[in-house]
Amino acid sequence: MRTNDQALSQRKKWYQTVPDPMVLIFMILLATYVLTFVVPAGEYERVEQDGRTRVVPGSFEYLSDVGTISPFDIFVAVPRGLNEASLYLFIVFIAGGLFHILQRTGALENAIGVAVNRVGVERRNIIITAGTFIYGFFGVAVGFENNIALVPIAVLIASAIGCSSLVGTAMAVGGIGIGFALSPINPYTVGVAQGIAELPTFSGAWLRTLLVVSSLALLSFYICKWVVKMDFEEPDDTKVMSKSLDEYRLSKRNKMTLGVFVLGLAAMLVGVFTQGWYINEIAGMFLLIAIVIGIVNRLSANEIVRQMMEGASKVTxxxxxxxxxxxxxxxxxxxxxxxxxxxxxxxxxxxxxxxMSAIMASVVQGAINLFVPSGSGQALVTMPILIPVADLVGMSRQLMITAFQVGDGLTNLIVPTSGGTLAMLALGRVSYVKWLKAILPFMALVYVLAWVGLVIGHMAGY
Known part of the structure; x- marks a missing residue:
């Protein structure tokens, strides 16, 4: 006769037996260490051109004077990794503090409660679809990491319509990720790659626009039909709406708080587009917004610090x-x-x-993205090599760039080396393992869609 423990263990789903994300990533780190004994060291020659470091095609050489990495270096790599990822760590801590203060004021929850009540919770699918496309627009127009702090808003929206934090995170991270990956005006990937390929900046936008719109529509359908129905047995400790929707009201102070928040985001966007702001400046703006919101809500300096610390501790x-x-x-x-x-x-x-060469190029770029997670960095490393390859195999340079964009951008949603994705998951309070369980089926679907787009582009002489 089976014991209760045995029966319980057999009922567990596969994703409940997956190791903790920290354990999983450490296992990948160990596998990477083993890879250093299998893959020989090598490098391309690089030159400075137009203020950027580019790879010289045909210059690859194997290196013989690279020392062996010791087992102890695995553990040294962890604090070094923390140091090199400090940009993402600090923006997560500061954004976590900012949204904790916003939640404590009640302004954001009240605003979402009022808005959802007016639309009607029975129109949940419309809300999810609209939210996904709005976040997708931010991904297209603003970028990837620049939108990190917007994830908790989607979590609250999901809570208001009776869904889990995963649904909100899928709307935000999925929408931003798809928008950034397939954006027709992405300066970090398309702009850099087209510069290397000697093509007009943001030319060939029609295929990318078709891909991004159809992929966001697919994501909306996937969230509505699959993610909202997933049965998660893991505890969800994210904040839920504290009262029924018809009880929500916006006070004058709530409106002032939201005004400060919106003006701060607008100032951030101006900085991003006109002053070249990136993670540090954005984090600094979030800190300023948090302080001003605290003052508007008559919090003392000590109380602002305490609330920021509480928020930061939750995303640690x-x-x-x-x-x-x-x-x-x-x-x-x-x-x-x-x-x-x-x-x-x-x-x-x-x-x-x-x-088929375009499809294979997207697969290759996806694999490379695990090792070179920066979109612009990957363009600078791979495009000088693959643009001549495109010429040799009869593929247009424009199609090679789109294949690069598909492979590089879409895999950002799942590779553990994408700091921006992990930062967003931290703010959504969704574990990496739970995220993979939810998003991997969609990844298979969106890749098929993108590959169909590449084939159509090739047939249309794109």
């Missing part, structure tokens, strides 16, 4: 996952095997004719 586990993931990049750089991996993978595309 997710922030530490970011630092641990960054240690993977530390080991790869120390072993000098990234260029070797790029060289080997890029060779897979040669000799494959027609549309």
């Amino acid at each position: 586990p997710g922030a530490l996952v970011i630092g641990l993931a960054a240690s993977i990049q530390v080991i790869l750089n120390q072993a000098q095997i990234i260029d070797t991996i790029v060289y080997s993978l890029s060779g897979l595309i040669q000799g494959i004719p027609g549309a």
Whole structure:
């Protein structure tokens, strides 16, 4: 006769037996260390051109004077990774503090409660679809990491319509990720890659626009039909709406608080587009917004600090996952095997004719993204190599760039080396393992959709 423990253990779903995200990423770190003994060190020659460091095609050479990495270096890589990922860690802590203060004032919850009550909770699918497309627009127009702090708003919206934090995180992270990945005006990927390929900036926008709109529609459908119905047995400790929707009202102080928040976001966007602001400046703006909101709500200096600390403490586990993931990049750089991996993978595309070469290029770029998670960095490393390959196999340069965009951008949603994604998951209070369980089926669908788009582009002479 089976014991109760045995029966319970057999009823567990597969995702409940997956190790903690910290354990999972440390296992990847160990696998990366083993890889340094299999993959030889190598590098491309690089030159400065137009203020950017670019790879010289055909210059790859194996290196023989690279020392062996010791087992102790694995553990040294962890604090080094925390240091190198400090940009993401600090914005997560500050954004966590900002939204904790916003939640304590009640302004954000009241505003969402009033808005959802007016639309009607029975129109949940419309709210999810609209939210996904709004976040997708931010991904298209603003960028990826620049939208990190907007994730908790989606979590509250999901709570207001009776859904889990995962639904809100899928709306925000999925929407931002898809928008950024397939944006027709992405300066970090499309702009850099087209500059290298000597194409007009943001040319060929029609195919990318078609891909991003259809992919966001697919994501909306997927969230409504699959994510909201998923049965999660893990505890969800995110904030839920504290009262029924018809009880929500916006006070004068709530409106002032929201005004400060919106004006702060507007100032941030102006800084991003006109002053070249990035993570540090955005984090600084969030800190300023938090202080002003505290003053508007008559909080003392000590109370503002206490609320910021409480908010930061709630996102600490997710922030530490970011630092641990960054240690993977530390080991790869120390072993000098990234260029070797790029060289080997890029060779897979040669000799494959027609549309299949575009699909293979997207797969190769997706694999490279695990080792070179920066979109612009990956463009600078791979495009000088793959643009000539496109010419050789009869693929247009425009299509090669779109294939690069698909492979690089979409995998940002799942690779553990994407600091921006991990930062957003931390603010959404969704574990990396739970996220993978929810998003992987969608990734298969959106890749098929993108590959169909690449084939259509090839057939249309794109």
